[in-house]
Amino acid sequence: MALDPSFIGRSYPASPVYQVSRAKIREFAEAIGDDNPLYSDPAAAQAAGYSDVVTPPTFLTIINLAAINVVIEDPELGLDYSRMVHGDQSFVYNRQVCAGDELRVVVHIEDIMHRASNDFINMRADIVDADDEIVVISYAQLVVRDAAKPEEAAV
């Protein structure tokens, strides 16, 4: 079942505030095996010119995923989660996010396409700080694949 193209251009309400913490950054850095001191040592981060420890480039997947899930679970859109895979992901960084930042996510549906029995949905998530400045923009493409070919693009 193809997704309804009238959802193109739709924006979702801003997510609740997420406070970036030293502990979560450290936990995430350990989970990806990265021992860069800027992720764990506030003194090292301050010496590099930051207010506090900094986030690894993909750290904001934590709030990006939560915001995308709101779209995935939108009953009006009717996306079949069991056949969905992450097609691509990119981040544009306007500034480095640090511990102490208070962030919200606003998700927009930029495009919906149907090709070769797969649905593609392109989403943009604006991640904004307490001053309403966009600090990071996340672009994600989700693919709702044909149930007959599950092994091809599943991640």
Place this chain on the structure above:
Amino acid sequence: MTAVGDELPSLSVQVTRKDLVRYAGASLDFNPIHWNEPFAKEVGLPDVIAHGMLTMALAGRVVTQWVSDPGKVLQYGVRFTRPVVVPNDDKGATVELAGKVREVNEDGTVRVDITAKFDGKTVLGKAQALLKLP
């Protein structure tokens, strides 16, 4: 001076089931295809697979270890083309990561192509980072 064709130091990372569980907790991505073998097989996968975002994070390490400061990363994107299948043993899956300078721009930015391979095949497509060099 950085030049087109320069190779970034490569990385080889072993990913076990324990690493997937740890990443699931850290990233709050609890999709069962990343830890529940019967579920993964039921939806047609050969076995449990790694989170695409974990592979993206590992590939990002090639870039951040090169520039030292993650704040130098201006853009980072990948396409997920193949799953990393992680068996239930001590070795898990080995992901081979490398990077190469593709463009050196006049504004002081550098574009890097990243490759991620598992089992001899690329698992990320169009993996690129735009960096600001000091």
